[in-house]
Amino acid sequence: MNIRFGADYYPEHWDEKRLETDAKLMHDMGIDVVRMAEFSWSKLEPEKGIFQFDWLDNAINTLAKYNIRVVLGTPSAAPPAWIIEEIPDLLPLDSQGRVRGFGGRHHNCQSNIAYKEHIKRLVSKMAHHYKDNPNVIGWQIDNELGNSHNDLCHCKSCREHFQKWLQYKYKTIEQLNKEWGTNFWSQTYDKFEQIPTPMITPTSHNPSLLLDWKRFHSDLIVEFQQFQIDILREICPHQFITHNLMGFFNLIDYFDLADNLDFVSHDQYPMGFYDDPQPIKEPSALAADLDLMRSLKNQTFWIMEQQAGPSGWEILGRTPKPGQLALWAAQSIAHGADTVVFFRWRTCAYGTEEYWHGILPHSGIPGRRYYELQKFIQEIVPHMENFKNSLPESEVAILYSYEQSWAFEIQPHHPELNYINQIRKYYKGLYNQNIPVDFISGNNNFEKYKLVIAPLQFLVSDKLVESLTEYVEQGGILVLTMRSGVKEMNNQCHIEADLPGKLTGLVGATITDYDCLRDHDMGIRYKDTDYRCEKWCDILKPEKAESISKYTEDFYAGQPAITVNKSGKGLVYYIGTEPEQKLIDDFLADIVNESGIERIYDTPAEVEFVRRRTKDADYIFALNHTGKTQIINCKDNWKSIINNEKLEPYGYALFMAER
Ligand code: GAL
Ligand code: ZN
16 A cells, blocks of 8 residues: 555544544545654553553544554653653753753653653553554654753763763773863763763863763663664564654764664654744755755655644744645655655644644635645655655765764854754755755765765764775765864864874875954955855865865965865865855866766756656656746656646646656
């Protein structure tokens, strides 16, 4: 059975009499799956050991009559009041020592052992109850793990877990003292029990402690998920297990989190969240989120929550324009989603999310959003089987590392320097040229890519140097950028050589000086054109490398800003600054032209082109993210499948090209 479109459904928020109407409306719209129960602990187990599954059974049975299958969430993101009463220290403690109270969700410390017993009881019970139900096809663990846990948790249990984690990693306290450099400011520890979590202090914490804390925290959440995976795998091995991730959210190393899932799911909210300064994410940033999700397991994925209407809690965003909801769903599919579940079915009348609009409005009467999505589903479903499981086949990869992002959060250098934003800028340089991109972790093989872009390789391990060297030796093109080779993995500065440290052999140049551009930007010339760059300037001294760009201002005017080095059969570029977007675009365009990397579509335009590549054909999506009609010129071998060369405002088209 093919599962293509779904809705996040909360039957417990409505009168039971409504069920049948909902199921029928869903069916008529083309929905074949719902996700339910991920926040309904108090409804499933109103008192300890007293289970109440009849409401859920009833919903599952009614939906089944309309051929709608079910994914069940394990409700561990919302422990009910009676659990908090039983284990008050489950409430998490923030870094300022304040308890985060009951009344929202995610009010749970992730290391609490007593809580795990509660989870085990409910999840096992649910698993036994639904393991043979043919209408329950899979499970989602918890909900958006790590969401709301940013500054948490510093309770006694978490502190002890952190200390154990450190003991396992360093074996002896002497080793930890050495790796953290605790000699500084008399921070030497006599025993692991003395080590704090990074709670508020009069000044900043030790950067090595902070990096280990972030690693620990990520591991803790991965383990929290694994605990539930183990229960489900044992009891219901035939149902799939997934989790809903959040794009570039970086509290958890998503490569690790994805590892033991059958597939990744992602929550895509193009209008962002109500408190985002920028109300709509740039289309390239949305594309990057989706590409990261696909790349985690190098496999197609689900969207478990796709925006279905205007969103907001206390403050609202704009209403999606006609066509835009379908366009965003098409974008998700284009980047590798084989199933799209909309959040949520019907706008809730109560609770925190009263204004987070679903497909249906509060009244439950189908309106514009329902009919637009119905039309979209009906036009695209017949074609989805043709490209199911297919990937874009990228020639370019961006190295994305959670550890680098954490290290820059700890020491951003420049107040606005942000690792993820720089990743997005380089991504955009490729996106603007319609070039498919994969994200890879340091553990992937690089060989299959013509070009690997590795921005901000701040922490460098010997293993990374080895894989990059091998890649370049065999003909790969590598782009490295500023602040690379600065640190050892323990977050201490590299002292064996001048920067870029262990990468100097690859770069073929050293950095003789650098300048953090606090209050101004800087001129940079590349191929006779003047551009601006910002935040940071590495001043390079080429040894073997050749300079291909120079700064134009200040005492280092005329000195190299970008270099290229021939190494083995390959090339290594080093960009010593954060260039403006136009320079990134032009620079990458030159590399793309010189190395023969294929663009899906040649003319840069305001239309995004994405492909799904099967053995026999490319399925090419053209996505118009603008409010204007756009005319494109198909390549000769493109056959239109949905719509054509005239793209309506916020419209899309699908083409097929035989291979
Ligand atoms: C997601 C979450 C959903 C819902 C939605 C709208 O982050 O998974 O449960 O809260 O946002 O706020
Ligand atoms: Zn805790």
